[in-house]
Amino acid sequence: MTTNDEAIEIKNALKVYKGDTDVYALNDVSLMIKKNEFFTLLGPSGCGKTTLLRLIAGFEHPTSGTILLNKEDISLLPPNKRPVNTVFQNYALFPHMTVGGNIAFGLEMLGWSKSEVASAVDEMLELVKMQDLKNRRPAEISGGQQQRVALARALAPKPQVLLLDEPLSALDLKLRKQMQIELKRLQSETGITFVFVTHDQEEALTMSDRIAVMNEGKILQYGNPRDIYHHPENKFVANFIGDSNFLLADIQNGNAVLTDGTELKLSKENKQVSNGQKSILIRPEHVQMSKAKGSKKAFEGKISNIVYFGTDTHFHLELKTGDDFTIRKQNTPNEGTDFEIGAVVELTIDENAIQILND
Amino acid sequence: MARSSLFNRPFEIKRIPSFQSIALFTFVGLYGPIIILITYSFNSSASLGVFESFSFQWYITAWENEKVQEAAFRSLYLAATAATIATIAATMAALATTRTKKFRGMTLIFVIINQPLMIPEIVTAVALLVFFAMIKIATGYTGMLYLIIAHTAFCIPFAYLPIRARLESMDLTLETAGADLYATPWKTFQRITLPMIWPGIIAGYMLAFVISLDDVVISEFVKSAGQETLPTYMLGQLRRFITPETNAIATVNIAVSVILVSGFFLLTQRKK
Ligand SMILES: Nc1ncnc2c1ncn2[C@@H]1O[C@H](COP(=O)(O)OP(=O)(O)OP(=O)(O)O)[C@@H](O)[C@H]1O
Ligand SMILES: [Mg+2]
Numbered sequence: 100m101t102t103n104d105e106a107i108e109i110k111n112a113l114k115v116y117k118g119d120t121d122v123y124a125l126n127d128v129s130l131m132i133k134k135n136e137f138f139t140l141l142g143p144s145g146c147g148k149t150t151l152l153r154l155i156a157g158f159e160h161p162t163s164g165t166i167l168l169n170k171e172d173i174s175l176l177p178p179n180k181r182p183v184n185t186v187f188q189n190y191a192l193f194p195h196m197t198v199g200g201n202i203a204f205g206l207e208m209l210g211w212s213k214s215e216v217a218s219a220v221d222e223m224l225e226l227v228k229m230q231d232l233k234n235r236r237p238a239e240i241s242g243g244q245q246q247r248v249a250l251a252r253a254l255a256p257k258p259q260v261l262l263l264d265e266p267l268s269a270l271d272l273k274l275r276k277q278m279q280i281e282l283k284r285l286q287s288e289t290g291i292t293f294v295f296v297t298h299d300q301e302e303a304l305t306m307s308d309r310i311a312v313m314n315e316g317k318i319l320q321y322g323n324p325r326d327i328y329h330h331p332e333n334k335f336v337a338n339f340i341g342d343s344n345f346l347l348a349d350i351q352n353g354n355a356v357l358t359d360g361t362e363l364k365l366s367k368e369n370k371q372v373s374n375g376q377k378s379i380l381i382r383p384e385h386v387q388m389s390k391a392k393g394s395k396k397a398f399e400g401k402i403s404n405i406v407y408f409g410t411d412t413h414f415h416l417e418l419k420t421g422d423d424f425t426i427r428k429q430n431t432p433n434e435g436t437d438f439e440i441g442a443v444v445e446l447t448i449d450e451n452a453i454q455i456l457n458d
Numbered sequence: 459m460a461r462s463s464l465f466n467r468p469f470e471i472k473r474i475p476s477f478q479s480i481a482l483f484t485f486v487g488l489y490g491p492i493i494i495l496i497t498y499s500f501n502s503s504a505s506l507g508v509f510e511s512f513s514f515q516w517y518i519t520a521w522e523n524e525k526v527q528e529a530a531f532r533s534l535y536l537a538a539t540a541a542t543i544a545t546i547a548a549t550m551a552a553l554a555t556t557r558t559k560k561f562r563g564m565t566l567i568f569v570i571i572n573q574p575l576m577i578p579e580i581v582t583a584v585a586l587l588v589f590f591a592m593i594k595i596a597t598g599y600t601g602m603l604y605l606i607i608a609h610t611a612f613c614i615p616f617a618y619l620p621i622r623a624r625l626e627s628m629d630l631t632l633e634t635a636g637a638d639l640y641a642t643p644w645k646t647f648q649r650i651t652l653p654m655i656w657p658g659i660i661a662g663y664m665l666a667f668v669i670s671l672d673d674v675v676i677s678e679f680v681k682s683a684g685q686e687t688l689p690t691y692m693l694g695q696l697r698r699f700i701t702p703e704t705n706a707i708a709t710v711n712i713a714v715s716v717i718l719v720s721g722f723f724l725l726t727q728r729k730k
Contacts (some may be wrong), residue, residue: 189631252639442580
């Protein structure tokens with residue numbers, strides 16, 4: 100269960116790599132990660148996810164800003180003095196040690212006694228279901244098994260925070276799904292705070308308690324998966340998570356007026372938004388279609404393409420405004436053929452499905 | 459048909475005209491003399507022309523020759539000492555040139571380390587002769603230290619290259635993982651880096667050992683009176699007359715080198 104105690108707080112972290120042109124890998128990042136939560140850093144390649152993780156682990160020091168662990172400033176502590184462990188993307192298992200030796204390593208470095216180490220290693224092996232492979236070397240086990248050993252090795256010292264840098268990206272789809280469930284189980288069983296990095300939005304949505312969406316060294320938004328999906332604050336976040344339709348609208352007293360004059364009603368909370376030109380977001384699955392009745396004020400479009408996906412069908416429309424618009428409709432056994440390419444359809448949108456973006 | 463098959467077939471070195479005779483010539487040129495030398499080391503007579511019968515006689519003669527014993531012991535002592543110092547220095551140099559951020563003068567260090575590979579040995583030998591002569595006059599010391607220093611210097615690049623190769627192929631995240639798992643930098647080196655580069659260190663040591671053991675030119679110039687190593691002793695013998703005893707010593711020398719160099723290749727070959 101997540102509590103409201105903070106595990107990690109990052110204040111105005113800046114990380115600049117000096118070079119011919121300076122790289123702002125992290126540009127004024129502030130973030131709070133709660134105890135016992137599954138926190139995900141999500142963003143495209145090169146946005147600074149690994150850099151942020153390396154700053155928390157201590158492999159890198161911030162150019163400026165502070166990192167607090169349990170309210171204590173750890174910005175300048177070396178990695179071996181931080182109660183934080185990492186699962187590396189390539190696992191980084193020690194090839195000259197056995198599976199058991201790898202898991203024992205951190206405990207030995209902490210000065211645990213031989214018997215304590217031995218029983219902790221067995222406990223960890225059981226946790227990741229690898230008891231039988233204790234005496235194998237990393238080269239003698241499969242990729243998925245190496246992944247488990249890497250997890251066990253990082254969890255064994257009972258760190259306060261576990262950092263995972265795209266740990267599943269090297270696995271095939273089936274194994275990845277399995278490991279996603281496994282990771283969630285490990286997190287709830289151990290009660291350790293997980294900070295998980297991925298650039299896979301679906302993985303982020305299904306696994307996380309909270310998500311931070313990053314781009315170009317900045318955190319654009321963070322919150323729980325529902326908030327991020329339903330109330331993205333800007334175009335980048337909306338685009339990165341899920342499929343989106345963007346339309347230009349003039350906000351006038353609680354209505355969004357499209358460029359062709361069509362009026363869409365806004366929800367109560369959106370009524371506070373000041374008048375003016377804005378982008379609005381409508382998710383493809385939040386729109387209903389029906390046969391056009393030909394009324395002047397209706398929100399209408401013409402079907403330009405239909406793509407069948409098994410569980411659902413995507414309808415590509417051209418709106419009266421000239422914009423492209425996609426609708427996703429769940430398939431049912433009693434499929435009609437009402438909607439064919441070239442047909443004009445009327446669209447109905449719940450007022451809560453319209454999200455006004457900041458940029 | 460014949461034409462197209464000529465063009466379709468991949469290039470094969472064996473199809474170059476006279477490839478086989480060149481290969482044969484090379485093998486005979488390389489190994490012929492050595493095989494003859496080894497054969498005659500087992501000759502029971504002192505003749506270099508006629509092989510009478512098989513015997514270990516010359517090995518026994520050499521073994522019982524006090525001068526050979528002394529030179530052999532000196533050579534081994536020198537090779538062991540020089541290779542040890544050179545390997546330690548080479549390991550530190552290899553760590554400094556692969557584990558630190560690129561710094562000014564890194565290339566210079568690389569050049570300095572590998573200098574013995576580039577400057578003709580005879581030039582180094584003469585330079586050392588002159589340099590050590592000055593020190594000998596100034597201090598009066600004429601011990602083994604000169605040979606040890608000289609051998610250490612030219613052994614370093616041979617020890618350095620395999621160690622560096624090993625370090626460069628090692629995944630740096632392993633050291634990061636060590637630090638992440640509460641190991642101090644020294645513990646990380648001890649428990650992770652050192653075991654991983656150990657084959658490179660042994661290989662470097664073996665190569666340095668062979669190079670020192672086989673050296674003639676620098677030893678000949680640097681040694682003080684009475685400090686014969688096995689190769690300089692053999693050279694001295696050859697100046698007077700060739701005896702099968704020299705063949706026997708040379709054969710033993712070849713055997714030691716072959717064993718060490720084979721060991722070197724086994725260790726540097728990457729297992730996967
Ligand atoms: N050591 C370094 N020196 C210079 N620039 C660096 C260094 N490390 C990272 N960068 C730059 O900092 C930026 C952020 O890199 P980072 O590795 O954090 O990205 P990422 O979000 O983890 O990307 P990916 O998903 O591809 O792993 C990139 O532009 C990268 O090129
Ligand atoms: Mg990364």
